[in-house]
Amino acid sequence: MFYEEECQLNNKNKFIAAAAVASVTVSAAGASAATGFTDVPAKYEEAVQFLTENEITAGFSEGTFGTSMSITRVDAAIQLAKALGFTEEDTYEDAGFTDVPERGQWAVNALAEWGVTNGKAPGKFGAFEPITRGEASYWLATAYGLEVDETATETPFTDVNERFGPYVNALVESGLSLGKTATKFGAADQLLRGEWALFLYRGAQLPEDFLLSLIHTNDTHAHIENVARKATVVEALREENPSSLLVDAGDVFSGTLYFNEFKGQADLEFMNLLGYDAMTFGNHEFDLGTEPLAEFVKKAKFPFVSANVNAETDANLSSLMNETVTDEPMDGEVYNGIIKEVDGEKVGIFGLTTAETKTISSPGDDVVFEDYIEEAEKAVSSFEEAGVNKIVALTHIGFQDGGGDNDVTLAKEVDGIDVIVGGHSHDKLDEPYIDETGAEPTVIVQANEYNKFVGTLDVIFDEDGMVTEYAGELIEVDAKNEDETYVFEENEEVKNMLATKYTPAIDEVKAQVVGSATAALDGERASVRTKETDLGNLITDAMLAKAKTIDSDTVIALQNGGGIRASIDAGDITMEEVLTVMPFGNALAIMDLTGAEIKAALEHSVSLAPEQNGAFLQVAGLKFTYDSSKEAGSRVTSVEVNEGGTFTALDEAKTYAVATNTFTAKGGDNYAMFKVAYDDGRVSEPGFVDWETFTEYLAANPEVDAAVEGRITDSAAQ
Structure with missing residues (x-):
């Protein structure tokens, strides 16, 4: 059995990591004099010089390269590993071969770990056996990532069997080999050291693929309480790949007391410290108008990109806006797009912001949100005219958001975008999403919310700027070990800065009184998950009031009982109490639902009654009766x-605007009917955080006198 025939790359991550290894240099100047060997014919001189100059081999013996001698599998492995840029100092997974000498273990382990070889048989590498030209074709095609057609087993050569055919073809098509003669490849022949030198030399001359590494965040919403661990994650990723670009897809503003107190400047100091390369605007960047945003932009040590935000007449932003694509961006200014040079390659980055901003935030009349498809097409054209064929869209329009613009539609409608780093919909894309609608694929990523994750994406581009491989993941910033200790330690500088400069002011704010209750408000677990409560009514009233300011047609509000975590005592209500009641920072969503879907949701709400159920809904704008003694699904x-x-009476055929939180809107607590609406694009996400909405309502109604009003009635309990 030819064991190596079964060896395949384990995953895209491995291919990308191998391609990212530092390449050796190619130089043929003065080859004849430079080799120093007496047995190197002219046709091998450049190849031998390449190997010796790059310290891939010192030859067979002093003064002799061994050009016409066969090469063993272990020596071929050492030379190939060095040619690919692997080093003996690095650590590799033990491949488990028992016949590899110590001098070659690192190289064999490296090639095995990256999918180049699995040896001759389990536990046996065949270290001292000569490698054949057929076996070498497999190694080379795999190591250099050549395009292999597994179905093309026939070759121009009469001596190549089906198992080697695809790999020999790949070598011929790439120019690595023309065979020994027009009809003979020499598949079974022992590979000579001179031939191997030629293969490695030609491999180094193949058109180089380009690896772009992106570190990305989005919708952090002023959650900087864990920024010291985030700093550690970013530092580790940058150490792994110093050429990585760090980008943010918007909505740094709004969401915690840090924003209320510092208006984004606390977040910005840490973003500057971490060295962000670019950011686009989220809708919440406009929550306080354009003046705080302008101050945020001016003090940034990185540029902003937003191709569809036109603020040329806005008093605060106009002087910062540059309606252009540039390769010389200035920190603290805004461009349609920027061109970054990464490892000698040009990468275009442009930005987009959701048009919903006009209705769900406060940008003012002088900020115009232009058509995102048209502006994306213009940006791509500008990059292409500048000779840039690797293009990243940094967007805040939502993954599959129902607000009228989203990343999936963008990928399908606009050719030329290679990567979309998205935000707005708070999607947790554990793996990159690939759209292959156009002539070239588009990779879409998004890293959830609130600094819970730092996203990573590696993409490999071919010489034409097309993505050929990709790999990405989300790294959990607050991940814990089995013993409940954090996986990532806090960066001491960042930790101290947060503790001394920002946290004391937040502690003071937590103690502030934001309202007053004439009686205790019931948020006990056993209550909010089984029946109507006064606190549940107050929370949904606040949600409905806020939703009406965004969409006046909103008539219903729904809050899952599992999202209410504590009661509020009578008397003064402090900010800390509010945050204890609503610790998750769930954001507002407005759904267009049919009456039938609403009734189905209410059935799900009471399906376990009278048992506790986190899906039990507190409601505003409606009242309903159910019978818990009846079969689940037929109780309302x-x-x-x-x-x-x-x-x-609810009209099951009519469509109603219904407010809830984004957790429930996306199908949380098994609300499948809401998930259908979300996937259908019937959910808008204005994004105001629950505790902010609640405290705003308290400010407008300082003497809270909430009560149970008969909104939810269980007739079986009467």
């Missing part, structure tokens, strides 16, 4: 909706 007996101050 009546539903009425408050429309214009009058309760009318």
Whole structure:
């Protein structure tokens, strides 16, 4: 059995890591004099010089290269590993071969780990056996990532069998080998040291693929409490690949007391410290108008990109806007797109911001959000005119968001975008999403929310700028070991800066009184998960009031009981109490649902009653009756909706605007009917955080006198 025939690359990550290894240099000047060997014919001189100059081999013996001698598998492995840039100092997984001498173990382990070879048989590498030209064809095609057609077993050569055919063809098509003669490849012949030198020399001359590494964040929303661990993660990724680009897809603003107190400047100091390369605007960057945003931009030590935000007449932003694509961006200014040089290659980055911003934030009348498809097409054209064929879109439009613009549609509609680093919809894309609608694939990534994750993406481009391989993952910043200690230690400089410069002010804010309750408000687990409560009513009233300011047609609000975590005592309500009640920072979503879907949701809500259920809904804008003694799914007996101050029976054929939180809107707590609406694009995500909405409502209603009003009735309990 030819064991190596079964060896395949284990995953895309391995291929990319191998391709990222530092390459050796090629130089043929003065070859004849430089080799120093007496047995090197002219046709091998350049190849031998290449190997010796790059310290891949010192030859067979003093003054002799051994050009016409066969090469053993272990020596071929050592030379190939060095040619690929692997080093003896690095650590590799033990391949488990028992016949490899110590001098070659590192090289064999490296090639095995990266999928180049699995040896002759389990546990046996065949270290001292001569490698054949057929076996070498497999190693070379795999090591250099040649395009291999596994079905093309026939070759121009009469001596190549089916198992080697695809690899020999790949070598011929790439120019690594023309065979020994027009009809003979010499597949079974022992590979000579001179031939191996030629193969490695030609391999170094193959058109080089380009690896682009991106480190990405989005929708951090002022969650900087774990920024010291985030710094450690970013530092580790940068150490692994110093040429990585660090980018953010928007919504740094709004979401925690850090933003309320410092208006984004706390976040910015850490972003500057970490060395971000670019950021696009999220909708929440406009929450306080354009003045705080302008201050944020001016103090940034990186440029911003946003091709579809036109603020040329805005008093605060106009002087910062550059309606152009440039390869010389200035920190603290905004461009349609920028060109970054990475390892000698040009990479274009442009930005897009959701048009929903106009209605879900406060940009003012002088900021225009232009059509994202048209502006993306213009940006791509500008890059292509500048000779850039590797293009990244840094977007805040949502992955498959129903607001009218989203990343999947962008990928399908606009050719030429290679990578989309997205935000806005808070999607946790554990693996990159690939769209292959156009002539070239587009890779889409998004890293959830609140600095919970740092995303990584590696993409390999061919010489024409097309993505040929990709690999990505999300790294959990607050991941813990089995003993509950954190995986990533805190960066001491960042930790101290947070503790001394920012946290004390937040502790003071937590103690501030934000409202007053005339009586205790019931948020106990056993209550909010089984029945209507006064606190549940107050929270949904606040949610409905906020939603109406965004979409006046909103008539219903729904809050899962599992999202209410504590009660509030009578008397003064502090900010810390509010945050204890709502610790998750769930954001507002507005769904377009049919009456039938609403009724199905209410059935799901009470399906376990009277047992506790985190999916149990607290409601505003409607009242309903159910019978817990009936079979689940057939318990809801009546539903009425408050429309214009009058309760009318729910019309199952009618569409209603319904407010909830994004967790529930995306199908959390098994609300499958909401997930269908989300996937259909019937959910808008204005994104206001629950505790902010609640405290805003408290400020407008300082003497809270919430009560149980008969919004939810279990007739079986009467």
